[in-house]
Amino acid sequence: MPAQILDGKKIAAEVRAEVKEEVSRLKAEGINPGLAVVLVGEDPASQVYVRNKHRACEEVGIYSEVHRLPAATSQAELLKLIDKLNKDPKIHGILVQLPLPDHIDEKKVIDAIALEKDVDGFSPANVGNLVIGDKCFYPCTPHGCMVLLEKAGIDPKGKKAVVVGRSNIVGKPVAMMLLARHATVTICHSRTRDLAAECRQADILIAAVGKPELITGDMIKEGAVVIDVGINRVGEKKLVGDVHFESAAQKAGWITPVPGGVGPMTIAMLLKNTVEAARR
Ligand code: NDP
Secondary structure, eight states: OOOEEOOHHHHHHHHHHHHHHHHHHHHHTTOOOEEEEEEESOOHHHHHHHHHHHHHHHHHTOEEEEEEEOTTOOHHHHHHHHHHHHHOTTOSEEEEOSOOOTTSOHHHHHHHSOGGGOTTOOSHHHHHHHHHTOSOOOOHHHHHHHHHHHHTTOOOTTOEEEEEOOOTTTHHHHHHHHHHTTOEEEEEOTTOSOHHHHHHTOSEEEEOOOSTTOBOGGGSOTTOEEEEOOOEEETTTEEEOSBOHHHHHHHOSEEOOSSSSHHHHHHHHHHHHHHHHHHO
């Protein structure tokens, strides 16, 4: 039987509606949640992401300011701005759009964001708290994956979860979140010996690889939940995930489409983290 679709667009709209209500409640208490987004350089994809984030904030009533800096901005200047934003009471969340130009040490910049304003959740201290199960911000894309599972009524407890990809922004944090929800987790990567065999064990399969349609239907366990984080451009216009949707949908119980799956969840979770930062 073909899989049910985990509709990220619809679920993200629900999350945004919840956030909007929380923003109203906060405003009634005299708290005006604020997000600062910092963009260095003119990378076209980053400009689109930043514009979308700003627009999404406006839609739910979050105050947002975008700091657009030239590509030649020095690391010291950028750190100075982060310091200023750390101290700014109007700002509850700070997001530095990655990637940064080569002459800037990304790690140093992310590390400079105050822990209580790190709504992207990438700083080493936040990641450490995530690993030990302490209070933290869940990084937005992995958090989006978990909310998709939750909204579909899927409890990871006791299930076998396989995460393909071990990046710091998706694979590792989502594996930690699944572990925290009592799944038995396997993390696969480019040196995994038999990827297909690992994937076939998965009750929950999360693909975060960046390789178009790497995971095919024959690698999916009957009835599995398949979350496809990948966004890959093939040809001029077409976007595909890391999962071959047509064949995987014949085996899976639930599957996310690309586009319209995890993608819309990422910004929704950023908004959620920003109101949470303001609430704290
Ligand atoms: P990275 O390139 O940082 O990581 C990719 C991971 O996949 C690595 O761990 C790599 O292994 C592993 N890998 C590569 N080839 C294979 C293979 N043949 N078999 C098994 N594992 C493999 O990517 P990201 O995590 O940043 O992103 C992954 C995808 O998710 C991309 O398509 C990206 O565009 C998308 N994305 C989508 C977001 C959204 O909002 N929906 C947000 C962030 C990312 P190794 O470590 O051994 O090199």
